[in-house]
Amino acid sequence: MPHAPRRRALMLVNPRARRGSEALDSVVARLEAGGLEVRLERFDTPEEVSADIVRRRDEADLVIVCGGDGTINSAARGVLATGLPMGIIPMGTANDLARTLGIPPELDAAADIILAGQTKRIDLGEVNGHPFFNVASIGLGADLASGLTAETKKRWGQVGYALAALKVVFSARPFRAMIIDGSGRRRVRTYQIAVGNGRHYGGGTVIEASATIDDGHLDLYSLEMDNVWTLALMLSAFRRGEHGAWAEVRTARSTEFEIRTTRPRAVNTDGDIVTETPARFVIRPDAITVFAPLAAASTG
Known part of the structure; x- marks a missing residue:
């Protein structure tokens, strides 16, 4: 029996987030052991995040955003435009969206939620676009x-x-x-x-x-x-x-x-x-x- 193709994850990391300098090797290893093919990319400015998601929409089955609420906000346009599901590894100061969704602050535990594959649809607010x-x-x-x-x-x-x-x-x-x-x-x-x-x-x-x-x-x-x-x-x-x-x-x-x-x-x-x-x-x-x-x- 042929193996099912591994799902491709575009993992975007904000190195300037409060915990952005933490090593993500164990998180990547955990995700790959769970069946994901992870492409990790770090960015320097928020403007890069959504643009990168849109540019690589045909190379990914899901997006994983590593950072705080500002970083996740930067990904909103790209995720909205592509329809790709978004996973969150909370690495910011407040991590309010992660708290709202019940995603724990421990990085490995947050990775396990992505691997579990349970998703939900959420609302998005807009102000002046x-x-x-x-x-x-x-x-x-x-x-x-x-x-x-x-x-x-x-x-x-x-x-x-x-x-x-x-x-x-x-x-x-x-x-x-x-x-x-x-x-x-x-x-x-x-x-x-x-x-x-x-x-x-x-x-x-x-x-x-x-x-x-x-x-x-x-x-x-x-x-x-x-x-x-x-x-x-x-x-x-x-x-x-x-x-x-x-x-x-x-x-x-x-x-x-x-x-x-x-x-x-x-x-x-x-x-x-x-x-x-x-x-x-x-x-x-x-x-x-x-x-x-x-x-x-x-x-x-």
Whole structure:
């Protein structure tokens, strides 16, 4: 009996990710022992990732992305264009998409999920045509993304996030915006507007308690407190996704939002600044196939 052909995996590695310098020999050996033919490539800029996926679409049966949320975001266009299923080896600082999908931080364990072959379809958010898996934000989150360098993330990890966040909060000022969706228009004075597609962001914070990455809609919140330090009292609610219970937090759910501001403001997607307001957010349901544990595949 002839052997079935080995599935071909294009494995893309971000050497600048927090754990990007770790040896992947054992992961590659594990994948190849499990029946994959692995082609490993390292890249220098995010722009290379999707272009490489598209260029090699006929040479691969699946894509494996090794890096953090920013790296995975860079692969979104290529995976969307080719329809190739995507595996994740989490090597970043926050790894929020991996957390949402139930993929463990241990590299060999993440490789085993790819080998198990269980997949699920997930949604993809877009803002002004730029994709995001986890969250897009205007205000505090964008200010944090602007001030958090790759070197800080690689050297300090979650501690670096905390220190940078404190710096942002100290200098935070509210801004005025208009939120537009199917239910109407609302003028707000806010410190942040965030629009979530997945479940986790910011190192494990929950976008909304009932949110999943395959529910076909976006979840918005707006921080409309008088004093930004009130945010400290809300932290545990944010970790659970229950911040909508606070009067200072406006929440909304829709398949499309538009945010307008009095002057252009930066928009952060999955940790990187990619565009500015006015910003139109839309959902692409069931856009991408990912490898995920059975529990994630059945529950979202």
